[in-house]
Amino acid sequence: MTTSDQTSIRGGRRTSVQTVTLAVGAVFLLVGILGFVPGITSGVDQLSFAGHQSGAMLLGLFQVSVLHNVVHLLFGVVGLALSRSWTGSRSYLIWGGAIYLVLWIYGLVIGHESPANFVPLNMADNWLHFVLGVAMLGLGLLLGRGHTAAKA
Numbered sequence: 001m002t003t004s005d006q007t008s009i010r011g012g013r014r015t016s017v018q019t020v021t022l023a024v025g026a027v028f029l030l031v032g033i034l035g036f037v038p039g040i041t042s043g044v045d046q047l048s049f050a051g052h053q054s055g056a057m058l059l060g061l062f063q064v065s066v067l068h069n070v071v072h073l074l075f076g077v078v079g080l081a082l083s084r085s086w087t088g089s090r091s092y093l094i095w096g097g098a099i100y101l102v103l104w105i106y107g108l109v110i111g112h113e114s115p116a117n118f119v120p121l122n123m124a125d126n127w128l129h130f131v132l133g134v135a136m137l138g139l140g141l142l143l144g145r146g147h148t149a150a151k152a
Contacts, residue, residue: 014083015089015143016143017086018083018085018086019083020089020093021079022080025076025079025080025083026079028072028073029076031058031072032069032073033069035058035064035069035072040058041056041057044056047064047065049066050119052112052118063124064120068120075096086144091140093136093140094137094140096140097132097135097137098133099133100129100133100136101133102133103129104129104130106121107121107129
């Protein structure tokens with residue numbers, strides 16, 4: 001590992017891309033938890049494991065299921081773990097952004113009442129996925145420029 005790829009654990013400072021990845025990971029973790037909290041998620045009693053028939057709505061806008069919430073939790077944990085290095089952070093933002101753009105296209109192509117809508121996704125989810133994809137990809141590319149690894 002190079003010295004510029006280490007975090008504040010050894011007295012170094014977090015880079016911008018690491019700080020952003022830490023924040024994004026924490027938000028995904030929080031969203032995953034909130035997807036199970038009554039009051040923040042309406043219709044928690046209608047929360048199904050997966051599929052378009054789940055009646056739970058995070059913040060009254062975003063259709064969620066147990067699977068959807070677990071994916072957010074896992075995505076958050078991965079973000080927190082990868083924020084420990086510059087390389088991991090940049091990869092998380094770029095590949096995570098690409099995944100969210102693919103998910104956005106998937107959500108636009110499949111019918112919301114289709115059995116293929118297993119996550120589940122609604123129109124609010126679709127456009128949030130677009131914004132997340134563009135933002136994560138853009139931040140990964142922008143903040144990941146010009147990084148030079150110093151030899152240990």
